[in-house]
Amino acid sequence: MTNKLKIGILGCASIAERYFIPAIIRSPKFALGCIASRDIFKAKKWASIYKCGWACDYSALIESSDIDAVYIPLPSGLHYEWILKAIRNGKHVYAEKSFALSRCESSHLVSEAEDAGIGLMEGYMFLYHSQQTMARGLVESGKIGEIRHFSGAFGFPPLEPCNFRYDEILSGGVLADAAGYPLRAATYFLGDNLKLVASFIHRDHVRNTSLWGSAFLTSQDPITVSIAFSFSSFYQCRYEIWGSDGKLILPRAYTSPPDAPASIILEANDGLKYIDVPPCNHFVNALEEFHGIILSPLQRKIHYNDILVQSRLLGDIASYANR
Numbered sequence: 001m002t003n004k005l006k007i008g009i010l011g012c013a014s015i016a017e018r019y020f021i022p023a024i025i026r027s028p029k030f031a032l033g034c035i036a037s038r039d040i041f042k043a044k045k046w047a048s049i050y051k052c053g054w055a056c057d058y059s060a061l062i063e064s065s066d067i068d069a070v071y072i073p074l075p076s077g078l079h080y081e082w083i084l085k086a087i088r089n090g091k092h093v094y095a096e097k098s099f100a101l102s103r104c105e106s107s108h109l110v111s112e113a114e115d116a117g118i119g120l121m122e123g124y125m126f127l128y129h130s131q132q133t134m135a136r137g138l139v140e141s142g143k144i145g146e147i148r149h150f151s152g153a154f155g156f157p158p159l160e161p162c163n164f165r166y167d168e169i170l171s172g173g174v175l176a177d178a179a180g181y182p183l184r185a186a187t188y189f190l191g192d193n194l195k196l197v198a199s200f201i202h203r204d205h206v207r208n209t210s211l212w213g214s215a216f217l218t219s220q221d222p223i224t225v226s227i228a229f230s231f232s233s234f235y236q237c238r239y240e241i242w243g244s245d246g247k248l249i250l251p252r253a254y255t256s257p258p259d260a261p262a263s264i265i266l267e268a269n270d271g272l273k274y275i276d277v278p279p280c281n282h283f284v285n286a287l288e289e290f291h292g293i294i295l296s297p298l299q300r301k302i303h304y305n306d307i308l309v310q311s312r313l314l315g316d317i318a319s320y321a322n323r
């Protein structure tokens, strides 16, 4: 217990309560040190439930010498300010997606972190679910032949009108929130060199916020990629990889619950198979990865690059759609 790194959380966010804190409790590497909230009553209540310290403002937690790292599940529009403060106070940072709202913000944060030897991780936990490694294994073993096309979609029905996601400045809109998942899945399979060809984002001009969109990209090979994302559609959480000899589908690619089995659908010339994937707590696995980032400069570099690639591509999608 004494060797565990102490992690502090900025904000009593739903994602922290549902998944991140339960993962810390199971983690052999981290202990929950402190929770900060804008609401002192919430901070004290959570601290008493989870037996940790509390702070009634985010700065106090970040400045505490008792904390080694911070988890930032704030709306994306607040990430730059708080990630920068955390880096400047020597805290390793695990920030929810999207890491920042522009390429310029991400580059600055990465450059400061690199100079200070601070680890950064963007919260795409779905990458640490075993269904992803199994899917990649199937592709690499040639089960679907050569990849021709990747398509992915993430979106959900309308949220409560007061949800922060409808405040574009605070959340970054549908691009920062939903688009990042299928995009990150595409780079997981196809690497960093994707190039944007076209994109479209539908805006609701009354509420002044983005609601849905799609983008088309290519890799050098050439493999084509299409992604779709929405705040206002039937629930979709999938990707499909279409190859020369078959295809595979992950129907619950980004939000598979940690305690439920997942499945991969594989279709090739020898028929259709449903491959069962046992339950996997990708939140615990992601914390393990964060621990590796803190310890290893090499692993840190990989994540700096991942953050920059993701924000470059999201920036290109935004620029094309707004041209």
Ligand SMILES: NC(=O)c1ccc[n+]([C@@H]2O[C@H](COP(=O)([O-])OP(=O)(O)OC[C@H]3O[C@@H](n4cnc5c(N)ncnc54)[C@H](OP(=O)(O)O)[C@@H]3O)[C@@H](O)[C@H]2O)c1
Pocket (backbone or CB within 6 Å): 010, 011, 012, 013, 014, 015, 016, 036, 037, 038, 039, 042, 073, 074, 075, 076, 078, 096, 097, 098, 123, 124, 125, 126, 164, 170, 177
């Ligand atoms: N990786 C994933 O699978 C995943 C899944 C869901 C969400 N997320 C990400 O996690 C983050 C939080 O999402 P969530 O659904 O958990 O949201 P949420 O429950 O609304 O939590 C956001 C927290 O941010 C704090 N906050 C500070 N300023 C705020 C403001 N002006 N408006 C609203 N909240 C403010 C609040 O904490 P206090 O009031 O306590 O200070 C609030 O509890 C987002 O960045 C989202 O993209 C990631």
